[in-house]
Amino acid sequence: MYETLQPVAEDPILALMASYRRDTNSNKLDLGIGVYKDEQGQTPIMQAVSSAERLLLERETSKSYIGPAGSEGFNRLITQLVFGADHRVIGENRVVSAQTPGGCGALRIGAELLAACSPTGRIWVSDPTWANHRPLLAGAGLEIREYPYYDSAQRSIRFGEMIDSLNGAEAGDIVLLHGCCHNPTGADLEPEQWRQLAELIERRGLLPFVDIAYQGLGDGLDRDAYGVRYLAEQLPEMMVVTSCSKNFGLYRERTGALFLIGRTPAQTERAGGQLFSRIRGHYSMPPAHGGAVVETILDDTGLTALWQSELSAMRERIRYLRHRLVDRLEQVGVNGDFGHIRHQRGMFSFLGIEREQVVALRKQHSVYLVESGRFNVAGLSNGSIDAFVAALAQTVGV
Numbered sequence: 001m002y003e004t005l006q007p008v009a010e011d012p013i014l015a016l017m018a019s020y021r022r023d024t025n026s027n028k029l030d031l032g033i034g035v036y037k038d039e040q041g042q043t044p045i046m047q048a049v050s051s052a053e054r055l056l057l058e059r060e061t062s063k064s065y066i067g068p069a070g071s072e073g074f075n076r077l078i079t080q081l082v083f084g085a086d087h088r089v090i091g092e093n094r095v096v097s098a099q100t101p102g103g104c105g106a107l108r109i110g111a112e113l114l115a116a117c118s119p120t121g122r123i124w125v126s127d128p129t130w131a132n133h134r135p136l137l138a139g140a141g142l143e144i145r146e147y148p149y150y151d152s153a154q155r156s157i158r159f160g161e162m163i164d165s166l167n168g169a170e171a172g173d174i175v176l177l178h179g180c181c182h183n184p185t186g187a188d189l190e191p192e193q194w195r196q197l198a199e200l201i202e203r204r205g206l207l208p209f210v211d212i213a214y215q216g217l218g219d220g221l222d223r224d225a226y227g228v229r230y231l232a233e234q235l236p237e238m239m240v241v242t243s244c245s246k247n248f249g250l251y252r253e254r255t256g257a258l259f260l261i262g263r264t265p266a267q268t269e270r271a272g273g274q275l276f277s278r279i280r281g282h283y284s285m286p287p288a289h290g291g292a293v294v295e296t297i298l299d300d301t302g303l304t305a306l307w308q309s310e311l312s313a314m315r316e317r318i319r320y321l322r323h324r325l326v327d328r329l330e331q332v333g334v335n336g337d338f339g340h341i342r343h344q345r346g347m348f349s350f351l352g353i354e355r356e357q358v359v360a361l362r363k364q365h366s367v368y369l370v371e372s373g374r375f376n377v378a379g380l381s382n383g384s385i386d387a388f389v390a391a392l393a394q395t396v397g398v
């Protein structure tokens with residue numbers, strides 16, 4: 001039976017990782033895959049996570065099933081983290097939360113439910129967006145449309161065109177938005193732009209689907225959640241996904257959450273029932289461990305403070321690297337305009353170089369970034385910035 005299956009084109013990011021591993025150059029530099037790295041190039045386990053794991057080892061008494069919605073405690077605490085404890089959707093019983101296998105699990109199961117209830121079955125995504133959004137959303141049966149988002153020449157958001165394009169959306173269409181630290185561009189909406197979007201979404205009868213996979217890695221936990229919280233305050237219905245992969249460093253534990261906001265408590269409960277039944281028919285229930293770690297941290301003021309300080313240090317390191325890189329590029333006089341990298345947010349930005357130059361960086365200097373020129377800022381370090389700048393100088397000129 002399997003003979004009918006065609007070979008799959010290699011995933012470009014995974015292929016890049018594989019060629020990085022094969023590269024024997026001891027000075028090779030991985031700026032490809034989106035994981036946080038420290039000064040030593042490691043993706044460390046956060047101390048708050050290790051402490052929580054030790055506590056769990058002592059306290060856990062059972063590995064019995066946790067149910068399709070996951071842990072109640074995790075769901076309560078992650079909802080407060082994303083929306084803020086005092087948010088109206090919590091007080092009004094208009095949010096239902098599900099612990100999911102990572103942000104990907106949340107995106108997929110959310111898309112499944114939306115495909116079943118959106119009258120048009122269409123979702124608008126930013127051009128560009130994270131590469132895995134397409135398979136996750138289209139695989140659930142949603143038809144994908146794009147709205148303009150990033151202007152590579154100006155290195156800024158094409159907000160006017162984005163609004164014009166979304167003004168062409170039909171009632172019942174869904175709009176995927178990045179809550180913060182837009183992947184791959186690093187270019188985030190400003191509060192005033194979120195306000196204009198909320199007005200458009202309401203006027204055209206659209207449903208916002210916000211992916212906030214990097215909360216805490218841009219400007220801080222609360223500031224990064226501005227857009228999500230604002231839309232949830234203004235609009236009757238919404239869907240939100242979050243991930244604990246980056247801000248808790250729990251990548252392989254597959255920990256995330258899906259939030260469904262409905263018009264009324266009764267409608268929210270009914271939709272939640274549909275959500276849990278779909279989860280049951282997919283992966284049945286989420287893995288417990290990562291959620292238990294997050295719950296242990298957020299339920300303990302000492303561990304929460306430790307986690308927040310570790311997260312701040314990660315955020316500050318990324319910010320520092322952004323500034324230091326651009327300072328060095330300007331001092332050396334590398335051709336091009338890199339100023340946008342300073343003020344963009346999160347782990348990614350585009351360098352704004354050509355595909356051939358990306359290939360030359362890899363082949364001649366063992367510097368690995370994805371073909372679009374997106375690079376992981378957190379993959380740099382004080383020890384590697386000068387070599388990276390020198391490689392860029394040789395590749396694009398001074």
Ligand code: PMP
Nearest residue numbers: 102103104130183211213243245
């Ligand atoms: N959304 C975006 C924008 C992402 O970049 C990622 C991870 N790279 C995710 C969602 C999903 O993360 P995970 O499934 O690993 O939690």
